[in-house]
Each structure stands twice: as structure tokens, then as C-alpha cells.
Amino acid sequence: MSHTVTIKTEIRDAAAVRAACQRLHLPAPVDGTYELFSSHATGLGVELPDWRYPAVCELSTGQVRYDNFKGRWGEQKHLDAFLQSYAVEKAKIEARRNGHQVTEAKLPNGSIKLTISVGGAA
Secondary structure (H helix, E strand, C coil): CCCCCCCCCCCCCHHHHHHHHHHCCCCCCEEEEEECCCCEEEEEEECCCCCCCCEEEECCCCEEECCCHHHCCCCHHHHHHHHHHHHHHHHHHHHHHCCCEEEEEECCCCCEEEEEEHHHCC
16 A cells, blocks of 8 residues: 655754764754854754855744755755754654665656655564
């Protein structure tokens, strides 16, 4: 039986943030307070490729604070890739924590398909 799920991503798991960064070959995220253009944000700072300011994951709220000046200081596609990777890594962590087997396939349109076998059965 197949089920399609849509996920609204909230960033709340530091291990999944680290796994997403590793998956994308980004520097490890660092906990701290970061300067954005006209404000500050505290959380796990993620350095995205060619972004002027980091994306800051506020784990307590689930929000990501960033300033890419509508793409002038960093391409949105890099943040989108990070969010997708976070969602995949978080789903895999939770599935494995519950004793399930996970397989992953990248689709031609850039989506990622996860198949979770309940109880580890294939």
C-alpha cells in the first residue's frame, strides 16, 4: 500500500540539521548568535553556498531566520535544498528510531522518494 505525504518543515532536531549539512557537503552547523543584515538570530548557523549571511535554525521555534535580500545575497535554491535534506534526514532518523527500514531514491524532477518499510520488512 502506498501513501503520499506532504510535510511542512519545522527545523527542531539538531542531529537532522547536522545530517542535512553533511549530506549537502556544507560546513557543520555552529550554535551561536549571528548577525543578519539588520537583526540578529540565535540558533544553529548553516553556511549556504555563496550566501552573505547564514541561515539560522531556531530549534525552539522551528523557524529558520535568514536574509538573502530576495536572492541578491544568496540563491533561494540553496535554502530549498537544505530544507529538503533536513526533511529527508529527519524522516529517516524517526523511521529508524521506530525500527523501520528506509530506502531512498532521487527522482528526475529533484524530489526524493523515501520508502519506509514497517518493522524493517522489505
